[in-house]
Amino acid sequence: MRSSIANAKQRASFTHEAVLAAFGPGPVEDEIASLIEWLEIFNPKSIVELDYGGLANYLNNLLIQSGETGLDADTSIEDVTSSVAGLAAGDGALAGRGYERLVSRWRKVSSLESAT
Secondary structure, eight states: OEEEHHHHHHHHHHHHHHHHHHHOSSHHHHHHHHHHHHHHTSOTTOEEEOOOTTHHHHHHHHHHHTTSOSGGGOOHHHHHHHHHHHHHHTOHHHHHHHHHHHHHHHHHHHHHHHHO
C-alpha cells in the first residue's frame, strides 16, 4: 500500500484529532503525534509505503489457513479506517467493530510469530 506524504499526513492528522477528542492525551495520541512529526521530515512529493516486513509471511499464512486468498484479503487498513471514522463520528459501536476485527486478526499473527 502506497500513499503520498500529503495524504499520509492528512490521514494521520485526522486520526490524531479523532483519538484526542475520544480519549484525550495519552500514549496512543502520543504515538500518532510522533508519526506526524516523522512524516514532516520527508519531501512533500515523497511516497510512503506500508511494509509488513517479515510479518507478511505470517499474515499471508493465517489468511490462507482461514480460506482467504492471502495478503490480498487483508482488511487491516479498512478496519483502521472504519474504527477511526467511528471515533470521529462519536459512534463507539463502529469504532469498536473495526478495532475488534483488526486486533483479532493481528493477535493470531502474533501467536504464529511467537510459536516459531
